[in-house]
Amino acid sequence: MKQFLSFIRKEFIHISRDFRSMLILLIVPQLMVIILGYIIKNDVEDIRVAVIDPSHDVYSTRITERLSANKYFIFRDELQTEAEALDLFRKGEIDLVIVFCGEFANRLVHTQDATIQLLSNGSEPNQASVSVAYAQQVISSFQQELSSNRGGMNIQVNNQMLFNPQQRSDVNFVPGIVGVIMLLICCMMTSAAIVRERETGTMEILLASPLSPLIVVMAKLVPYMVISLFNICTILLLAIFMMHIPIAGSLWLYMFVAFIYILTALMMGLFLSTCVNTQLAAMLISLLTLLPGVYFSDMVFALDSMPASIRSISNIIPAKWFIAASRKILIQGVDIQYVYKEIVILIVQGLAFLLLSLKMYKTRLE
Amino acid sequence: MNIISVRNLHKTYNKGKTQALKGVDFDVRQGEIFGLIGPDGAGKTTLFRILTTLLLPDSGTAQVDGYDVVKKYKDIRRHIGYMPGRFSLYQDMTVEENLTFFATVFNTTIQENYHLVEDIYKQIEPFKHRRASKLSGGMKQKLALSCALIHAPHVLFLDEPTTGVDPVSRKEFWEMLQKLKTNFHLSIVVSTPYMDEAMQCDRIALMQGGEFLTIDTPQGIIESYTDRLWSVRSDNMHRLLTDLRKMEGVQTAFAFGESHHITVDASLTFDVFRQKLTALGHQEIQIEEITPSIEDCFMHLQN
Numbered sequence: 318m319k320q321f322l323s324f325i326r327k328e329f330i331h332i333s334r335d336f337r338s339m340l341i342l343l344i345v346p347q348l349m350v351i352i353l354g355y356i357i358k359n360d361v362e363d364i365r366v367a368v369i370d371p372s373h374d375v376y377s378t379r380i381t382e383r384l385s386a387n388k389y390f391i392f393r394d395e396l397q398t399e400a401e402a403l404d405l406f407r408k409g410e411i412d413l414v415i416v417f418c419g420e421f422a423n424r425l426v427h428t429q430d431a432t433i434q435l436l437s438n439g440s441e442p443n444q445a446s447v448s449v450a451y452a453q454q455v456i457s458s459f460q461q462e463l464s465s466n467r468g469g470m471n472i473q474v475n476n477q478m479l480f481n482p483q484q485r486s487d488v489n490f491v492p493g494i495v496g497v498i499m500l501l502i503c504c505m506m507t508s509a510a511i512v513r514e515r516e517t518g519t520m521e522i523l524l525a526s527p528l529s530p531l532i533v534v535m536a537k538l539v540p541y542m543v544i545s546l547f548n549i550c551t552i553l554l555l556a557i558f559m560m561h562i563p564i565a566g567s568l569w570l571y572m573f574v575a576f577i578y579i580l581t582a583l584m585m586g587l588f589l590s591t592c593v594n595t596q597l598a599a600m601l602i603s604l605l606t607l608l609p610g611v612y613f614s615d616m617v618f619a620l621d622s623m624p625a626s627i628r629s630i631s632n633i634i635p636a637k638w639f640i641a642a643s644r645k646i647l648i649q650g651v652d653i654q655y656v657y658k659e660i661v662i663l664i665v666q667g668l669a670f671l672l673l674s675l676k677m678y679k680t681r682l683e
Numbered sequence: 684m685n686i687i688s689v690r691n692l693h694k695t696y697n698k699g700k701t702q703a704l705k706g707v708d709f710d711v712r713q714g715e716i717f718g719l720i721g722p723d724g725a726g727k728t729t730l731f732r733i734l735t736t737l738l739l740p741d742s743g744t745a746q747v748d749g750y751d752v753v754k755k756y757k758d759i760r761r762h763i764g765y766m767p768g769r770f771s772l773y774q775d776m777t778v779e780e781n782l783t784f785f786a787t788v789f790n791t792t793i794q795e796n797y798h799l800v801e802d803i804y805k806q807i808e809p810f811k812h813r814r815a816s817k818l819s820g821g822m823k824q825k826l827a828l829s830c831a832l833i834h835a836p837h838v839l840f841l842d843e844p845t846t847g848v849d850p851v852s853r854k855e856f857w858e859m860l861q862k863l864k865t866n867f868h869l870s871i872v873v874s875t876p877y878m879d880e881a882m883q884c885d886r887i888a889l890m891q892g893g894e895f896l897t898i899d900t901p902q903g904i905i906e907s908y909t910d911r912l913w914s915v916r917s918d919n920m921h922r923l924l925t926d927l928r929k930m931e932g933v934q935t936a937f938a939f940g941e942s943h944h945i946t947v948d949a950s951l952t953f954d955v956f957r958q959k960l961t962a963l964g965h966q967e968i969q970i971e972e973i974t975p976s977i978e979d980c981f982m983h984l985q986n
Contacts, residue, residue, distance in 0.1 A: 319787050319790065320787055320790060323784055323787035324784075326784075327780075330780065334775040335775070517773075518770075519771050521737060521769075522765060525735045525736065525760055525763065526760055527757065527760050527788070681737050
């Protein structure tokens with residue numbers, strides 16, 4: 318234990334005496350969040366649709382059929398209540414819910430006050446507005462056909478965005494940018510940590526000592542862990558007080574998930590560090606992992622609009638799971654049972670990286 | 684009793700293309716200073732790294748402190764002090780921080796073993812809040828030695844500790860090693876490319892091209908040198924060397940700083956030799972019969 322604490326102290330000394338790197342670690346992430354907090358994403362496919370249809374008449378079923386036949390939509394389920402819909406939204410199983418009014422056909426033909434309500438998921442506002450627009454198109458074309466046959470048919474379409482009624486994209490973007498920046502910081506800094514000992518020759522003495530690989534590896538993690546937690550906290554404060562992003566869910570739950578995510582990213586960095594021989598290589602590789610991190614993490618580019626094969630690649634990116642979980646927590650305000658899948662995946666990924674780096678850690682020089 | 688025994692050690696690099704050690708055999712006795720003397724590329728560092736469990740030998744066995752370097756490497760790592768050839772402490776940490784860190788790495792404290800490093804550490808203690816990167820070469824060596832000693836190792840491995848250190852610090856360094864040997868009966872394996880340092884060791888191995896040329900006490904090595912050795916100087920040293928190498932009765936001729944050392948046939952006398960040189964146009968000729976140094980022995984064994 319004393320060995321471990323002493324090693325951690327040493328790591329802190331390394332970081333604190335390298336003043337410029339420390340500044341980068343502690344300030345750049347926050348700057349990135351502020352600067353990048355205003356970028357938008359777009360374009361959607363495979364919108365998963367559920368229907369609440371109390372009428373079940375000829376017109377309402379025809380609209381449902383039309384939607385299901387449309388290539389942009391996938392028909393998922395017929396629901397009874399809005400509560401059910403809300404639950405499915407939280408689980409991330411649907412993107413859009415179509416709610417028909419009661420006696421739809423009757424009101425359409427006779428009283429001219431038939432309504433359809435479109436419920437969409439505001440935690441991904443761009444995707445939500447695009448899917449609403451597609452749905453409206455389908456409905457209005459149906460309405461036109463109907464009108465040309467019988468004349469004067471009117472459907473009133475309301476849409477309601479759940480979770481993020483103001484459609485703010487920065488609300489959506491902040492969890493994403495946090496995920497990617499933390500990956501960059503954790504991964505890049507730790508990836509240099511072990512290999513630096515190799516480069517300066519100090520590894521030679523450490524290896525010829527009774528220090529166990531586990532102590533070395535874990536002690537390297539702790540300082541970056543502390544720095545990353547500090548970053549998460551300040552970014553959250555910025556998000557709340559400067560960017561006025563509403564936090565729907567529990568901050569404690571978010572911090573818990575962030576903690577696990579940071580661990581996973583650190584382990585990934587350590588794993589890289591055990592694979593390469595120079596700090597430069599470590600930096601380059603961690604920068605290269607950043608790119609798929611941005612592409613496949615659902616931060617900027619909607620995963621829903623990617624081919625299935627590429628979407629399956631995204632599953633190995635830890636950032637994807639963290640971003641998904643943090644959107645659910647921060648924007649939809651869900652409880653832990655709705656994000657346990659993401660948590661479990663992050664833990665498994667972290668452990669895998671830890672085991673790999675212990676396996677790759679060379680107990681000798683070659 | 685032997686603290687280290689090495690049997691037929693082989694090591695190659697680049698998948699066998701470079702032979703670093705070609706079958707090395709030796710023992711180091713408890714409480715002696717054992718010197719590995721040889722030029723760069725002789726295989727000294729490779730041998731050190733195998734003995735400190737940092738490299739695996741291709742074949743052969745080595746035991747340090749009674750443990751096998753391959754199977755029992757963890758036991759060895761608890762009881763050895765190692766000072767690599769390159770300065771390998773943390774440059775951004777102070778003198779005191781470095782020493783404290785290495786003490787805790789070996790589960791001990793500075794206080795516990797202070798008596799071991801006292802003599803050495805006292806000299807750098809005034810600078811204990813200075814960063815290691817800001818120390819002079821000699822002070823760096825003292826700090827590195829303190830860090831390698833702080834856990835009271837059973838055997839100390841010093842890989843070229845005096846390379847790049849000024850002559851005064853080199854002398855001090857050897858005095859410290861002698862004290863460690865006498866006061867604490869510490870076994871020390873030390874390598875150096877400087878032949879003049881060989882006399883400081885109890886026993887030495889002359890090493891070249893991954894092989895031991897000989898192992899003996901420095902005195903023993905010198906005594907086994909049977910050739911007649913002369914030191915020669917003249918006004919034109921450069922031409923003298925070429926002339927000497929062509930001359931009949933001269934077996935070998937090497938430049939040795941200010942004079943040339945030659946070995947000669949038993950028949951050659953000072954007078955005949957002087958006449959030959961004068962005939963070749965050399966002036967201010969000085970000839971002296973000398974006792975060989977380790978370097979002479981090394982040159983001799985090399986051929």
